[in-house]
Amino acid sequence: MKSKINLYILINIVSFFCVGFLAFFLFNTDLIQPDYFVCTNIISQDFQIFNNLYIYNFPVSCDQNEYFIGFKDFKSIIFTENAYQQRPLYIFLVFAFNSLLSPLVNTLGIGEIESIYFSIVFIHIQILSSAIIMLTEILEIKKITYFEIVGITFLTMLHPLAKWEIFEANNWMLSFLTIILPVYLIQKNPKVSKKGVLIFGLLFMANRSVIACFAAYLLMGYLNNKKLDIKGSLQNLVIFFIPFTFYRLYFAINDLPIFDTNAKYFQQFTWIIDYFTWGGDRKYGEYFCQRIPGFIECYFDGTLNLIQYLSVPFIFSLVSGFILYKKRQDSPIENPY
Amino acid sequence: MRFIYYSLGNLINILIIFGFFNLNTNNIFRILYVLPLIIYLLFLTMWNNPIPEEFIESKYLNISLVGMVVYFMCNYKTINKI
Numbered sequence: 001m002k003s004k005i006n007l008y009i010l011i012n013i014v015s016f017f018c019v020g021f022l023a024f025f026l027f028n029t030d031l032i033q034p035d036y037f038v039c040t041n042i043i044s045q046d047f048q049i050f051n052n053l054y055i056y057n058f059p060v061s062c063d064q065n066e067y068f069i070g071f072k073d074f075k076s077i078i079f080t081e082n083a084y085q086q087r088p089l090y091i092f093l094v095f096a097f098n099s100l101l102s103p104l105v106n107t108l109g110i111g112e113i114e115s116i117y118f119s120i121v122f123i124h125i126q127i128l129s130s131a132i133i134m135l136t137e138i139l140e141i142k143k144i145t146y147f148e149i150v151g152i153t154f155l156t157m158l159h160p161l162a163k164w165e166i167f168e169a170n171n172w173m174l175s176f177l178t179i180i181l182p183v184y185l186i187q188k189n190p191k192v193s194k195k196g197v198l199i200f201g202l203l204f205m206a207n208r209s210v211i212a213c214f215a216a217y218l219l220m221g222y223l224n225n226k227k228l229d230i231k232g233s234l235q236n237l238v239i240f241f242i243p244f245t246f247y248r249l250y251f252a253i254n255d256l257p258i259f260d261t262n263a264k265y266f267q268q269f270t271w272i273i274d275y276f277t278w279g280g281d282r283k284y285g286e287y288f289c290q291r292i293p294g295f296i297e298c299y300f301d302g303t304l305n306l307i308q309y310l311s312v313p314f315i316f317s318l319v320s321g322f323i324l325y326k327k328r329q330d331s332p333i334e335n336p337y
Numbered sequence: 338m339r340f341i342y343y344s345l346g347n348l349i350n351i352l353i354i355f356g357f358f359n360l361n362t363n364n365i366f367r368i369l370y371v372l373p374l375i376i377y378l379l380f381l382t383m384w385n386n387p388i389p390e391e392f393i394e395s396k397y398l399n400i401s402l403v404g405m406v407v408y409f410m411c412n413y414k415t416i417n418k419i
Contacts, residue, residue: 025379037385135351139358147364151371152354158378159350161343175343180351209340302341309384309392310349312377312401316370317349319409320356323419327359 051109192221373404
């Protein structure tokens, strides 16, 4: 337990160092042309730290205003038509940490926006650190050296998801954690546990795509048991939706209007229902593949683009994946995960 | 569409970390393993880039490709044994 805490702290320290380095390297040197291409611009900003003003280039997202409203006053996302009203968990985490910081921030002469930026980066680092810890447990790394900690933290922080988005408010940072979580939980307990289901239910309050990881968790559990438990499956579904149901109940009881951008603007999942009922007003292009069967070609193209984009890491991952497959084939283990 | 980038992109990262621990028997091989990856990832642009051919400047791509070849040549024996 103690070694796990030490490892967690070390990953945090290395991560903060990486964030400092990346903030300088990406936005404040001429070594790379930083460009987010969509939604985010690099803007020269004044930062108030210890009552002094410092000017640095820093990314500002087009979603920042919506997020920052919630980070400053969490209640406001419930009572207004905020884009993140129906996925409040991430906003709540940053809001809670920022509120805890506020007495210290005032004493140290740090500005409100700077405090929020720090809270965002802090929460992102906690998410990534937790994911790295889980990954070392999945890989059954008993002893880990300082060099290895620095190596895997650097690799994680340089992954485009972390490298570009650690500075911005976004709930996608959770995706690294949620993709690891099903495997981690199944390795801890080969059966689907109620606690595990509830964790996914809570994470669903941050990002709807968690439902895919939850499905993977259920599938792995059923494959381990080699039987389909219909009663258990229904129970798990009910438990999964408990946090979301309670949240929606709060809106119903208080007669508050629901503003769901995921469904309303992005048409997440609802486009499939629309397609089979009235045809639907579906989106295609940019991030959207809402066509049947056109989505297959669209996702295939997206996958090819990703492979091209991550070509060198993809080659390394292919070799690693092959070795992983070979190891699993060679070692007769009870739990395939 | 973003889901592909986040899910497969993260999966690639997980496999890279798996490889970091399992393909290398000592720190020299680990350095040779992370070096091309660090060079490539450090100079990679954001994935919203509308010109997919310009994800990364060719000089950095070439350096990381050479680094990768050097790594596989040096660590060929270990990888082949697994």
